[in-house]
Amino acid sequence: MAETRPSKRVAAKRSGLGAGAAIELLGIPIIVLVGFAAYAWWHSVADLDFVEKSSLAWGDVWLQIWQHVRLTLVASAIVVAVAVPLGILLTRPRTKFLAPGVVGVANGGQAAPAIGLLVLLFLWLNGDLSGFWTAILALALYGILPVLRNTITGLQGVDPTLVEAGRGIGLSGRAVLFRIELPLAIPVIMAGIRTALILVVGTASLASFINAGGLGGVLTAGITLYRYPVMVAGAVLVALLALLVEWVGRVLELIARPKGI
């Protein structure tokens, strides 16, 4: 994905927000609201048999939505708390030489299938950790890669003459980092965080395989029972939640962008 980013970003910068970005920013909440309203309406009028009704009872569905949101939020918070400081550390003069290796490993790690990581951690940690924390560990490991990579490339992309100018006007190394380097790298770092959010919320739909809850539960129930209404309802709910989380990522990206850029 690294190859596609720069050109896209340049294009977006040139035309302010960009027509595509505007469509997505306004369109996504509308899609989610309409979709959820349509689901609620369908749920109230659909002719469901006993099995389908009990799989789609509102109480269970809300619980699974809440579990899914909690998995996503906790894992994403851990990702940001680990990956951003680590990325900063790996671009400091003394440790800079490690960065290419870490970026290489991060790119390679992306090839690991999410389901494999989740199942393996579950098999290894079964009994030592609850399903919830096993899922959090897998989601966080998976989400760290894009944030770490973007933090490093974002900080490396800061024009060295600006850093020198900062030192020249008497800023300490720490002040240069917080007042020049990080603000300039924020757009790239936030793009990484948004990618991680999408990966995490999507992978969280597999967490029900290891008894960690989440909306994947409705979907797996639908597939196991082979009831079309249940599997489609589960799929729609997972998709709507993922779209909502992605939208939150977009809004965060806009809020975090420093005014100067």
Next chain:
Amino acid sequence: MWDFIVDRRSQLLINAFNHVYLVLLAVVFATIIAVALAVLVTRMPRLEPLANAVSAIGLTIPSFALIGLLLPATGLGDTTALVAVTFYATLPILRNAIVGLQGVDANLMESARGMGLSEPAALLRVRLPLAWPVILAGIRVSVQMSMGIAAIAAYVLGPGLGVWIYTGLTQIGGKNAVNYALTATIAIVVLALLLDLLLILLGRVTTSKGIRV
């Protein structure tokens, strides 16, 4: 673990072959669909924001959700896996193909026309070769992503190495549970990296001599 692999090497090879076959077939379909759509977008630039929005929103939909949506139409098995993987494989290629095709200098296209090339010939002999390295970068992203999505599709009886991951999950506590899941996961990573290397080589061979660096 070594004994485990040796005992089941034929099954492992079959699963690995099916996995790669599924991914390559999906990526070939995806490339054809994406390039065709991108050519359409280059002719009608007003569609570009729409295409970008579709590809961004599409990538957001979790693959497991799409599989659930497809099941009533395509049923359990290979078809669902192929359709789902093709859908996700299309999106990165589409984005790159649009950027690549639009990035071709308009003057070059005009000179191609001036030399007497028809519109389709100019597209095939000038625009596509110049955009190919960017399209190929999209294909590489697609292949890496598809390897993982194909593994998930094994839940609805799709082919490939994902089958062993779910076998490991259902045999939890059994002595071979970890062997199944670990072998399959490592095999997927290794195959993904091998395919990436092959695509880099393919890029060397298929990039037009004039723009090779």
